[in-house]
Amino acid sequence: MKKVANQMLVIFGASGDLTARKLVPALYNLYKGEHLPENFVVLGTSRSDMTDEEFRKKVVAESSFLQSQLKEQSEDFVKKFTEKLFYQDLGKRYTDSYDKLANRIAYLNEEFGTEENYIFYLSTPPSLYETIAKNLCEEGLTKEDRGWKRIIVEKPFGYDLASAKALNEGLHHYFEESQVYRIDHYLGKETVQNLLVTRFSNSIFEPLWNRNYIHHVEITNAETVGVEKRGGYYDKSGALRDMFQSHLLQIVSLLVMEPPINSNAEEIRDEKVKALKSLRIMKDEDDILENTLRGQYVESTVSGKKVKGYRQEDGVDPDSTTETYAAVRFFVDNWRWKGVPFYVRTAKRMPTKVTEAVIHFKTPHHQVFSSQDVYRQDNKLIIRIQPDEGILIKFGVKVPGLGFHVEQANMDFYYSDLDSAQVMDAYERLLLDAMQGDSTLYARADEVEAAWEFVDPILKCWKESDKVTTYGYAAGTWGPKNSDELIEEKFGWRNPGDLLTDESGFCILS
Known part of the structure; x- marks a missing residue:
């Protein structure tokens, strides 16, 4: 696997649900799988007033999304992961100066040797994307003269074509397209x-x-x-x-x-x-x-x-x-x-x-054999x-017995x-790809x-x-x-069941 460079992940909106529910569990699994670089730091930031310890409790120690996994590892192992997580209060508004955030990033970068490689993950409403990008740019945090800088944004990517174009243009004022990662967990x-x-x-x-x-x-x-x-x-x-x-x-x-x-x-x-x-x-x-x-x-x-x-x-x-x-x-x-x-x-x-x-x-084009189910005879x-x-592949096989009657079988x-x-997990894969600079799935x-x-x-x-x-x-x-x-001709929708091979079409009414 491609080597992952030393880096810092800065999560905006870190007090929200997505960080505890998806991002931190994904990072924990990447840590457990030894996919994270030696020098790696997570800095959460939002308008909530929290200390590092309070943030760590919220997203790790007291998180319901990690409880079962934490029991499988030693306290020392969990402690080492938790110590990679930090928090910085952004203030009352996302539009305020990011000078304190920039200072904290610079301190952590020096302390932990992340080589000025930063990913900014925007777990915020899209209306804040351009504002955050602008403030990061004003603090010199988008420049790639020393270390690379990337920004990850969550869907929705606009409400329609006009807003999508405006969103892209807003991000492109401060980041090159090669730096922008639009995440779709699918x-x-x-x-x-x-x-x-x-x-x-x-x-x-x-x-x-x-x-x-x-x-x-x-x-x-x-x-x-x-x-x-x-x-x-x-x-x-x-x-x-x-x-x-x-x-x-x-x-x-x-x-x-x-x-x-x-x-x-x-x-x-x-x-x-x-x-x-x-x-x-x-x-x-x-x-x-x-x-x-x-x-x-x-x-x-x-x-x-x-x-x-x-x-x-x-x-x-x-x-x-x-x-x-x-x-x-x-x-x-x-x-x-x-x-x-x-x-x-x-x-x-x-x-x-x-x-x-x-x-x-x-x-x-020429039907030699008759089918038991003419409505499902297609492969x-x-x-x-x-x-x-x-x-699953569905194909025709002979029904045992006399004659050449065909029914569908499964492979x-x-x-x-x-x-x-x-x-x-989808977020594990996508976060790791962004860390490696692979934008294929973005x-x-x-x-x-x-x-x-x-x-x-x-x-x-x-x-x-x-x-x-x-x-x-x-x-x-x-x-x-x-x-x-x-749907044209004799076909209708395939109404699948929980299992791949199920095709009952039943509705659940009682």
């Missing part, structure tokens, strides 16, 4: 990364990965939970912004992209951008109405428990038309994918928590991203079978803007057109009743 999942390996390292797939052999592609992202305590935020966002524009279009880009020249980060990101730019943008209202569908979960009983409808959730407008279900059919305008429809859906309050991509191959490659991560692979493999500015260019017209139509309908669906079901009508 890209840190091993199974998402395996899309590239599955495609480009296997001659049984790559020659078939085109319009000549693939009938259509579907991607499903389903969650069993509702909006939880995020009703106020979600009602201004919706499923299309929250999941489709970022996570799911990232998966689309990996499925659609052409082979990169090599595995270099910029070569891969160049191809992802080209893939996103090749998506056919729907600008005509009738086109959008025909190829998109939005829904919203309504009150129901799931597993014997009464579940509130979306409009009854805290912080949600009682007359809200914000979608909790979004499905989009689109096409890709290039040689490889000409005429192949892509179907992508994302939703809350579904029967199963699952994310998967399904490649449907065309059936043979499928199913790439399960979560849970029960793995790959499957599970990541859990790789006992010798240490599968990193979104580039033009990548983010290309995704928004595709989504913007749909959002505008959904907001402004009186012809757009929001369909209700009972919580615990697979979405609006007419959602299968979006």
Whole structure:
């Protein structure tokens, strides 16, 4: 593995939930796996008034997110990790001078030999990104004359195309694009990364990965939970912004992209951008109405428990038309994918928590043998991203007995079978990549803007057109009743179960 340089990680918004829930556990696992450099320091900062010891208690000693892991190690081991964590009060406002923060960084750098290599992790609202970048620049903390400087920002990367461009321009005033790392935890999942390996390292797939052999592609992202305590935020966002524009279009880009020249980060990101730019943008209202569908979960009983409808959730407008279900059919305008429809859906309050991509191959032009199930006779490659991560191939086999009747069989692979493999958590992988300067799994500015260019017209139509309908669906079901009508011919959505091989299509209502 590539050697990690001595460095300091400065976390803005360190008193927030993300630091204790994701970042510190990821850093602890990297420390346990001996991936961190010898000279490594974490400096948390926010508007909360805390000492180093109070911060350490909050994110390590008293953190519910680390309790089980801490019991597995000696007190001395945990103490050595904890002593790498420090805290600096930023003051009342993020707009105030960062002179005290700069002094603390300089002191820790000298004390622990981090060689002026700094990563600034912004676990804050996007509205503060430019402000923080500006203040860091004014303190000389963005200059790379001695040591490198990197900045990591969390999604959402804008609310629409205009705000995404403004966000990128604001960051580019103070940081070069090569210094900016836009983190999307979905890209840190091993199974998402395996899309590239599955495609480009296997001659049984790559020659078939085109319009000549693939009938259509579907991607499903389903969650069993509702909006939880995020009703106020979600009602201004919706499923299309929250999941489709970022996570799911990232998966689309990996499925659609052409082979990169090599595995270099910029070569891969160049191809992802080209893939996103090749998506056919729907600008005509009738086109959008025909190829998109939005829904919203309504009150129901799931597993014997009464579940509130979306409009009854805290912080949600009682007359809200914000979608909790979004499905989009689109096409890709290039040689490889000409005429192949892509179907992508994302939703809350579904029967199963699952994310998967399904490649449907065309059936043979001449059907020699009869199928027991003509509606499921196509070969499928199913790439399960979560849970029960793995790959499933569905293909036809002869039914034992007289005649030549065909039914589908499964050939499957599970990541859990790789006992010798240490599968990193998404944040572990992404943090380590940033520490090593590997931006492969981070979104580039033009990548983010290309995704928004595709989504913007749909959002505008959904907001402004009186012809757009929001369909209700009972919580615990697979979405609006007419959602299968979006998929052409005899096909419908694959409604998966908890296990990769499950395909019951049942809804959980009682």
